Amino acid sequence: MDELYLENIDEFVNDHNKIVTYKWLSLTLGVHVNTAKQMLYHYLENKRKESSPELHATYLVSGKLVDKGQTCHKVSVVREDQLEDFKSKMNLIVSVHIYSVQKALLKDSSPLYNVDYDALKDNLKNCSRYSAIQCSKAVPMSPVELQQARETERAPASAPESQKLGVSSGSSVASKPSAKTQKGIVAMFAKQPTPKNQESSKPEQREESPMLEVPPNKQASKTNSVENFFGKKPDKPLKEVQSSAAVGQRGQSSPPVEKQEPAAVEPQKDTKTDSRSKSKRIEASDSEEEKMEKKKRRRIKRPEPDSSDEDVIPDSPQPLETREPSPLKKEATVQLSQGNSETKIRKRRRVLKPRVFLDEEGCMVTEKEYVSESYSETEDDVPAPKNAPRDAKAKLPSSSKEEVKKSQKKSSSSSHKGTKQASITGFFQKK
Amino acid sequence: MTTLTRQDLNFGQVVADILCEFLEVAIHLILYVREVYPSGIFQKKKKYNVPVQMSCHPGLNQYIQDTLHCIKPLIEKNDAEKVVVVIMDKEHHPVERFVFEISQPPVVSISAETLLSHVEQLLRAFILKISVCDAVLNNNPPGCSFTVLVHTREAATRNMEKVQVIKDFPWIVADEQEVQMKESRLIPLKSMTSDIVKVSLKLWKVLTRPVLCVLLNYLVVSYSNTSAFFVHLSQMQLYVEERAQKT
Numbered sequence: 001m002d003e004l005y006l007e008n009i010d011e012f013v014n015d016h017n018k019i020v021t022y023k024w025l026s027l028t029l030g031v032h033v034n035t036a037k038q039m040l041y042h043y044l045e046n047k048r049k050e051s052s053p054e055l056h057a058t059y060l061v062s063g064k065l066v067d068k069g070q071t072c073h074k075v076s077v078v079r080e081d082q083l084e085d086f087k088s089k090m091n092l093i094v095s096v097h098i099y100s101v102q103k104a105l106l107k108d109s110s111p112l113y114n115v116d117y118d119a120l121k122d123n124l125k126n127c128s129r130y131s132a133i134q135c136s137k138a139v140p141m142s143p144v145e146l147q148q149a150r151e152t153e154r155a156p157a158s159a160p161e162s163q164k165l166g167v168s169s170g171s172s173v174a175s176k177p178s179a180k181t182q183k184g185i186v187a188m189f190a191k192q193p194t195p196k197n198q199e200s201s202k203p204e205q206r207e208e209s210p211m212l213e214v215p216p217n218k219q220a221s222k223t224n225s226v227e228n229f230f231g232k233k234p235d236k237p238l239k240e241v242q243s244s245a246a247v248g249q250r251g252q253s254s255p256p257v258e259k260q261e262p263a264a265v266e267p268q269k270d271t272k273t274d275s276r277s278k279s280k281r282i283e284a285s286d287s288e289e290e291k292m293e294k295k296k297r298r299r300i301k302r303p304e305p306d307s308s309d310e311d312v313i314p315d316s317p318q319p320l321e322t323r324e325p326s327p328l329k330k331e332a333t334v335q336l337s338q339g340n341s342e343t344k345i346r347k348r349r350r351v352l353k354p355r356v357f358l359d360e361e362g363c364m365v366t367e368k369e370y371v372s373e374s375y376s377e378t379e380d381d382v383p384a385p386k387n388a389p390r391d392a393k394a395k396l397p398s399s400s401k402e403e404v405k406k407s408q409k410k411s412s413s414s415s416h417k418g419t420k421q422a423s424i425t426g427f428f429q430k431k
Numbered sequence: 432m433t434t435l436t437r438q439d440l441n442f443g444q445v446v447a448d449i450l451c452e453f454l455e456v457a458i459h460l461i462l463y464v465r466e467v468y469p470s471g472i473f474q475k476k477k478k479y480n481v482p483v484q485m486s487c488h489p490g491l492n493q494y495i496q497d498t499l500h501c502i503k504p505l506i507e508k509n510d511a512e513k514v515v516v517v518i519m520d521k522e523h524h525p526v527e528r529f530v531f532e533i534s535q536p537p538v539v540s541i542s543a544e545t546l547l548s549h550v551e552q553l554l555r556a557f558i559l560k561i562s563v564c565d566a567v568l569n570n571n572p573p574g575c576s577f578t579v580l581v582h583t584r585e586a587a588t589r590n591m592e593k594v595q596v597i598k599d600f601p602w603i604v605a606d607e608q609e610v611q612m613k614e615s616r617l618i619p620l621k622s623m624t625s626d627i628v629k630v631s632l633k634l635w636k637v638l639t640r641p642v643l644c645v646l647l648n649y650l651v652v653s654y655s656n657t658s659a660f661f662v663h664l665s666q667m668q669l670y671v672e673e674r675a676q677k678t
Contacts, residue, residue, distance in 0.1 A: 017567065019563060107464065111559055117480065117481055
């Protein structure tokens with residue numbers, strides 16, 4: 001057996017200081033993924049025996065977990081130090097294999113995704129060439145079929161059909177039994193127990209099957225849930241809702257889904273945070289389209305905070321950095337954020353915030369709650385600066401944004417602090 | 432396929448925008464990876480199609496944005512030679528320096544081959560490198576702070592003092608103490624060259640005493656190998672002498 005691969009991996013890990021994931025290794029060396037996993041395992045074993053400079057590894061654990069009586073299938077990427085702990089929590093472990101080897105101790109899972117991104121992009125047509133997941137019927141659609149699929153997506157489909165699609169979607173994580181029995185929006189929430197338990201690990205839900213298939217399926221199922229409430233709607237808001245709901249469902253920042261939501265994220269984030277004042281906003285909004293989007297989001301998003309899913313919530317704190325000019329939505333942003341300081345939205349946001357931070361380190365729970373509470377006064381400032389990077393290029397709303405920020409700061413500072421401190425914050429507002 | 436020159440497109444502005452966006456993401460990521468601020472203030476956001484950690488603290492964000500807003504005119508005119516993110520300990524001695532060396536080719540012509548996606552790919556690689564840089568670094572002492580330095584020309588400095596780009600956000604000439612790091616080693620992290628800009632990221636890390644013992648053994652063994660080690664060895668000798676004097 002040629003030992004050349006060990007030297008190759010050694011070169012990647014030690015000399016280039018790369019993160020070597022099994023997927024990247026299989027595409028680079030041109031081997032089957034299972035071979036790549038074994039290579040990494042042997043490499044790690046050898047290095048551990050030699051007691052050379054410290055290497056860290058992450059593992060992919062997949063199995064069944066019973067949470068509050070509901071069984072769900074969970075797939076997670078965990079660090080080595082959290083591995084045993086995680087395995088002990090699972091009822092049945094289906095597979096454990098090494099995910100990556102690197103020199104650095106990773107604090108979060110973003111670099112793992114970054115590593116595979118470019119490798120996959122280069123091999124987009126045959127990224128599953130070395131994959132262990134095979135399906136003879138999974139072939140890319142011809143353009144004609146693609147067109148037909150898009151048209152059927154728009155037309156309302158029946159609920160049982162949507163459930164079938166939801167169930168047959170690739171290897172992404174899903175609580176399959178519950179998807180069958182529950183309908184529409186409720187089906188979306190049933191999947192939440194899965195990410196909820198990933199507090200002590202680095203959750204990442206990978207899709208190995210062609211990613212294109214999965215989003216249309218999910219979109220179709222979400223379409224139906226939305227349709228149930230509102231009937232036929234124009235395409236654009238629908239697609240945005242679908243993609244945003246789909247992201248909410250998966251609770252991950254995976255790009256294929258987020259690719260579809262660049263336009264959706266902005267209004268979604270804003271509307272989500274003041275859903276209670278929707279009645280006011282609807283009159284103030286600029287376009288009918290906005291109104292419909294907000295209505296939909298109110299229905300979809302409102303029950304979400306009741307569930308304790310931290311991964312679903314980050315739709316709002318993940319506004320895209322890509323600056324897409326959309327003046328309509330930005331104006332709506334300004335109005336919405338103005339409304340924040342006056343209405344009861346603070347409580348709502350306070351509930352949302354901690355969940356966002358919990359997913360990184362479970363042990364920081366209390367600290368995070370405190371952090372979020374302290375934001376309650378200045379919380380109105382948080383969406384404003386977040387909006388600011390997005391609006392940096394749009395000069396029109398930027399001045400109005402500064403005014404909004406100023407008014408928010410003034411109102412927040414005057415509401416809780418004395419006159420002295422109000423003047424201090426006033427000093428800083430000159431920008 | 433027309434080639435556009437720098438003047439045609441107000442090229443400097445485009446490059447400056449791209450670079451400032453990148454620097455903002457890079458600074459946030461450095462603060463996260465080096466644990467300058469608690470990781471609770473960071474959230475995952477998306478840039479160049481990959482997740483990055485960005486702070487959501489308004490004060491910090493505003494500071495970084497103002498800093499970059501002031502740097503942008505310098506980059507537009509190709510005056511900024513280096514942008515340095517210095518991490519300092521409690522006594523304001525620099526512990527680490529992340530040096531972004533930026534240069535733009537004097538005569539640039541972009542064609543259809545210069546795609547933004549290519550530039551994004553290169554910048555993605557930077558982000559990945561920053562994420563794994565703590566493999567070669569020790570942990571920082573607690574209570575670190577950071578600052579941003581810009582190396583530029585004297586004329587540009589005078590301009591900056593004259594015209595405050597952002598009111599109440601003055602730039603001052605940096606102290607010698609902040610600029611120079613004694614006893615440091617250089618770790619090149621990444622460099623990229625494209626048609627429009629050339630960026631390289633180097634990391635300077637202060638050598639701390641405990642590390643030296645390990646290094647000494649290593650270097651004694653490998654002294655005979657290549658001339659590259661001479662540099663390290665000379666630094667090492669410096670330390671050996673110091674230790675001898677003390678004992």
